[in-house]
Amino acid sequence: MARTVDAERAAQRREQITLAAGRLFAAQGFEATTVADIARAAGLSTAGVFYYFQDKRAVFRAVFERDLPLSSILVSRFADVEAPTTAILDLVDELAAPARDPSASGLLVELLRQADRDPELVDVVARTARIVRDGLADLIERGITDGTVDVALVPAEAAAWIQTVVDAVFLNADPARDPTSALRRTVARYLAPPSPNDTRGNNGEHHG
């Protein structure tokens, strides 16, 4: 049974290191954050960090591996809501909520930067993004069926686009301005079927 205790302690220690590293990576970036910084913030020595993680990149990946199960839970919470359009808007709100933390922007940027060089990291974030996209696409599909979403949209593509717009909220650096309302307005109007009496035509899209 001592083995079990050890495994738990080790997991706690990994979690400690991961959380401290996440804060540092967000604030300073990957390269500018030294393993010595992480070790100090987590309360151990540099060698201690290398005992729990193979290398610095493994620490970085661990920060994002926490998101995968969280995304699954989030998406499933909205999967069975009756009104799909409402569900989409509320889900989008929750996806954008972490952006209120100013450091979230830094972490997203750092993720994009590192993604080019670490295939394992790409895999982790792709799986997370995929879960969200599939969840959104299902809701969009249901919206098309019940007439609250424009039939001209392709669910998978529209879902990916909405994810892009959510990313925009993370980029919004100005903490003074809350983009939540702009985000809801943007997504709601993007999805809406054309008004029957709208004479403005093509909603800005190109012909062809």
Place this chain on the structure above:
Amino acid sequence: MARTVDAERAAQRREQITLAAGRLFAAQGFEATTVADIARAAGLSTAGVFYYFQDKRAVFRAVFERDLPLSSILVSRFADVEAPTTAILDLVDELAAPARDPSASGLLVELLRQADRDPELVDVVARTARIVRDGLADLIERGITDGTVDVALVPAEAAAWIQTVVDAVFLNADPARDPTSALRRTVARYLAPPSPNDTRGNNGEHHG
């Protein structure tokens, strides 16, 4: 007069270095790009780079200083178009056009990352962004006046939001999917006044 020739040659050499550095920064990032890399790509020695630029960060800034006059020209090209809404959509198209080059995504990400640490760089990009935002805000204001844009929008805030969405397009630069159509649809519908016969209410915005 020999002085003039020298100054021209020096300007050319700086341009050479800047262009080569821009490609490398976009592909590899700031930290991962060594001054030796830049020197090799530009056809001189590392010491040569330091002859033309004070340090590595000055090279990085130079990459973005080229954008400032280009943005001014772009914005002024649309300032006097008759239909403001059309002008906005076309301007947004042109702002997003460079996103088709996958390296543009890398460069934007790198810019966002470095902006936190180089106040002079912040100044350069803030001036560029300001020109675009003011141009967009003017067009939005005109749209409100002529009834093609929702009066509920605050021009400066709406302009900043549109810029943010354009930035997001750069981040998710997927060469396979052209975001032009989704972007136009999104911006057009974001700006549009509420349809008079629309019974759906508040377009997704929160009350309060």
Place this chain on the structure above:
DNA sequence: GTCTATATTTAGATAGAC
């Protein structure tokens, strides 16, 4: 398991020849 001490590597920047 966790530390101290250090080996190894690499990059930015400079000195001085030509």
Place this chain on the structure above:
DNA sequence: GTCTATCTAAATATAGAC
């Protein structure tokens, strides 16, 4: 002005004591 050669500093990762 542009090079070769090099200095200095710092960071990752490891070896080995406890």
